[in-house]
Amino acid sequence: MSREDLRxxxxxxxxxxxxxxxxxxxEGEIENDDISFPYVMIHPETGEIIGYIIFWQIGQEVQISNFAVHPDYxxxxxxxxxxSRMLRIIKERGARVVVLEVRESNNSARCLYEKFGFEAAGIRRNYYSRPDEDAVVMVKKIK
Ligand SMILES: CC(C)(COP(=O)(O)OP(=O)(O)OC[C@H]1O[C@@H](n2cnc3c(N)ncnc32)[C@H](O)[C@@H]1OP(=O)(O)O)[C@@H](O)C(=O)NCCC(=O)NCCS
Incomplete structure (x- = not known):
């Protein structure tokens, strides 16, 4: 992800x-390149940006901080x-655990993470606003 992509x-x-x-x-994620890894997904034919993922890696621990695919895709x-590509990259960099927060009502994302072996590890009460909602903390150990 670069500044030109941000629009x-x-x-x-x-x-x-x-x-x-x-x-x-x-912008902060792009600048914080010691620990933050922001990537965009590019459509192979049109070259348009159709999604992105941002994660932090600090030592053996990774946190997914943002992740979205354009609704049309x-x-x-x-x-x-x-x-799965991200999991490969972080494994090569020595990650042992991945953590993320997801809105309790976000069934599509929760299903996706469960398919990849993430497990609910706890709840953060009122973590989100607009609307107020709990976060489910999900964790995956990297073997
Ligand atoms: C979550 C998100 C990134 C998934 O992207 P995607 O490209 O649609 O995901 P995939 O096509 O690879 O779907 C993989 C699996 O996720 C689950 N899933 C995805 N969308 C779903 C939906 N609308 N309902 C139920 N399950 C869903 C399914 O298990 C699906 O597997 P299947 O298609 O074989 O049933 C996308 O829905 C999104 O951008 N959502 C809005 C932003 C968001 O919630 N980000 C995550 C924040 S924690």
């Missing part, structure tokens, strides 16, 4: 979340392919 990233972000990140949050296996 398109922001559009997907706005279509994907009820309380989307501000532009400055994405969902349910085609893209989220799965990005997630």
């Amino acid at each position: 398109f990233v922001m559009e997907i972000e706005g279509k994907s979340f009820s309380n989307p990140w501000h532009l400055s949050s994405f 969902r349910r085609k296996g893209l989220g799965s392919s990005v997630l």
